[in-house]
Amino acid sequence: MARTYSVAEFAALRMNRSIGMKDFDASQEGPDKIPATLTRPGAGRFWLAVLLTGIGAGISAAVLTRLLQLVQHLVWPGPDLLDAAASAGALRHIVVLLGAGLLTSAGQLILHRLTGGNGIDITEAISRFAGRLPAVRTLGSAVLSVLLVGMGASLGREGAPKQAGAVIANALSDRARLSDEQRKLLVACGAGAGMAAAYGVPLGGALFAVEVLRGVLALRLVLPALLASATATAVSWLALPNAPTYVIPAYTTSVHCRLGGTGGARRGSCLSGLRVDDCLGRP
Secondary structure (H helix, E strand, C coil): CCCCCCCHHHHHHHHHHHHCCCCCCHHHCCCCCCCCCCCCCCHHHHHHHHHHHHHHHHHHHHHHHHHHHHHHHHHHCCCCHHHHHHHHCHHHHHHHHHHHHHHHHHHHHHHHHHHHHCCCCCHHHHHHHHCCCHHHHHHHHHHHHHHHHHHCCCCCCHHHHHHHHHHHHHHHHHHCCCHHHHHHHHHHHHHHHHHHHCCCCCCCHHHHHHHHHEEEEEEEEHHHHHHHHHHHHHHHHCCCCCCCCCCCCCCCCCCHHHHHHHHHHHHHHHHCCCCHHHHHHCC
């Protein structure tokens, strides 16, 4: 039987869809939904799980970042990675490249034999399996990616903390006996908190969790994501140095660069018109 909506619910549903929300039921009241206040049933367990997820994501991000720095220092010794790589000989580059390939193959083979299956992407786990992840496989992939990034692979340092945060959130969901809807949000919050702790961007981590992973933009979903990301970032700051993640050298812009940028902007504004012929000067 089809559900009937009141005028207020129907107006809210249309507003939600107009700004890209996918799941109207995800933010409604109910014992299995996301609690809006602490007076709702099960709200204490849910918000405690969110807080612990942020703490766990911050600790795991700090540990993984320290591991990455250790591997990077061992493989490319020196105060600066770029200078160490530039001064290293061709043989060292070849050896590190071959070592990274062998480590990837061996690591994937070991993880496959230990877990007996393939890993699951976080987005796929949230959309298809209510956020359930294979813990050993996901954590093993996280450690493997950290080792490869430390050796110089351009995989991104945020991947491992995201996976670790998602695993912690999934484990806490089991302990707190959260509903599938709450588990989905908590796993997304854990992954976003891991990214926030890796780069020190709590707002970016919260938006990543809600908009990208969960795909639902609602106030009561944003608040848990903000709490988890802010907590993870604060915890990681206790262990990680207060320094920029990437140091960008000062580049001087030449006349050619300025002219190229101006010409590109003018061409882009021209192509944004209705007719291409007008831009090309054709009748």
